[in-house]
Amino acid sequence: MSEFQVKQKQLTSHRLVQTPVIETIEKGQILLKVESFSFTANNITYGMMGDKLGYWQFFPPADNNDKQWGIIPVWGFALVTQSKAEGIEVGERLFGYFPPAQQVVMTPVNVSQQRLVDGSGHRAMLPPGYNSYKRLSGEKGYNPDLDNERMLLFPLHITSFCLWDRLQDNSWFDAQQVVVISASSKTSLGLGYALNDDVNAPHSVGLTSSGNMAFVQKVGVYDQVVSYNQMSDIDPNKPTVIVDMSGSADILAKLSAHLENNLTYCINVGLTHWDEFSAESAAESDRSEFFFAPGHIQKRIADWGPQGFEQRTIGFMAETAMKCRSWLEVKELNGLEDLAQAYSQVCEGKIPPEQGLIIKL
Known part of the structure; x- marks a missing residue:
């Protein structure tokens, strides 16, 4: 053993x-x-x-x-x-x-x-x-x-569901676009499916490496796909909420500088670029948070009851998993x-x- x-x-x-x-x-x-x-x-x-x-x-x-x-x-x-x-x-x-x-x-x-x-x-x-x-x-x-x-x-898409729930429950943090950093990650794509199915969701932007651009575009869940070296293609005039799956202090700093005062909120989630992580850049403030899915799950179980939570999430995860079979x-x-x-x-x-x-x- x-x-x-x-x-x-x-x-x-x-x-x-x-x-x-x-x-x-x-x-x-x-x-x-x-x-x-x-x-x-x-x-x-x-x-x-x-x-x-x-x-x-x-x-x-x-x-x-x-x-x-x-x-x-x-x-x-x-x-x-x-x-x-x-x-x-x-x-x-x-x-x-x-x-x-x-x-x-x-x-x-x-x-x-x-x-x-x-x-x-x-x-x-x-x-x-x-x-x-x-x-x-x-x-x-x-x-x-x-x-x-x-x-x-399923363990990733439960986080995707919770992120979508957090965003829409807070009126998208007054944003007109959602930028998802590390858009090719499976958690990001799960969120992408949720946003794509939500008629009330703002414009979605998937930010990814140039090497993963073709794949993310092929999946087709984001309204716009942008590479890390073309961040200027993201409209800086729209109020924007960031969902950061990368944990890269460098990417987050560059995007924040590009958006300036139109960055309404930042949700730090994953660490796909874990070797570029900075605890300081992920520190919570009045305009950012470190998202902990189990905490959100417990909140929603209290709000909806265990069965209500399960009904909402199981259907989402099964449906999204079936969509992912295409790639x-x-x-x-x-x-x-x-x-x-x-x-x-x-x-x-x-x-x-x-x-x-x-x-x-």
């Missing part, structure tokens, strides 16, 4: 650590075999924000006496191989937040037919959305044909060794935007 670890303060450093096979569990616990998971630039964001938002705490790493290493969580499927928890059967599958490792032990609480929560003590203070797991045996209309999209897109190329990797080989490409932004990595264990 092994697990994939990265160095917390130097994300490009990684290693595979051999771990003992877990053979026994305690009363109230379940043992899961991780079957498959996705790995995207979003996972690198988890690593970058590991200290600030608690991502390092979900899955304590093995062989970490020097406290330098961490486990980046991933979204995927796992099979229950042992159960000493009431109501959880061996052989059922869960979807949710797992370590890139072959095995994991959980302590189910708040068990319903549709879901369970991992009540392990070290996760008690972490965002509730990440501790909740879907029980596929209890899901109405579960479609295994959507498993790849569910791993690759999404799933690339399967076998085992953690293949992930270790591909990891540097993810860090360096060299995975083509149309490609999605699925790791099968």
Whole structure:
């Protein structure tokens, strides 16, 4: 058995650590075999924000006496191989937040037919959305044909939905155009689909690299596509809200200077350009925020109720995932060794935007 670890303060450093096979569990616990998971630039964001938002705490790493290493969580499927928890059967599958490792032990609480929560003590203070797991045996209309999209897109498109909801709930922050930085990212494209379907949405601009221009134009969800070296093509006279998926201090500074007083608000979300990130540029002010999707989700669950939230989001994610099938190329990797080989490409932004990595264990 092994697990994939990265160095917390130097994300490009990684290693595979051999771990003992877990053979026994305690009363109230379940043992899961991780079957498959996705790995995207979003996972690198988890690593970058590991200290600030608690991502390092979900899955304590093995062989970490020097406290330098961490486990980046991933979204995927796992099979229950042992159960000493009431109501959880061996052989059922869960979807949710797992370590890139072959095995994991959980302590189910708040068990319903549709879901369970991992009540392990070290996760008690972490965002509730990440501790909740879907029980596929209890899901109405579960479609295994959507498993790849569910791993690759659902965790990203829930953020896309929340961003669209945040924008329209605040009257687009009085803007007449929305500029999405790092427009080729899968979260950005999910937002693009939402804006494209919303008749009340302002003019949308996808800002991307020259190398990704053709791809973003082909997807066709933005009203205008502009490359980073042609920012002057963005109308500086329109009040503008920025949704920044890049985390690049340089790009954000140049765009802000171009828009001057017509920048009404900036929502900082992802870190596709994580190596260009500056905490100072992403600092919150009266005209900017760092967007934390789990916080928005909890707010809307309180507003709409769990069922109301699920009804609004599941339909959006399934519909958008189906639209993405026209361009999404799933690339399967076998085992953690293949992930270790591909990891540097993810860090360096060299995975083509149309490609999605699925790791099968």
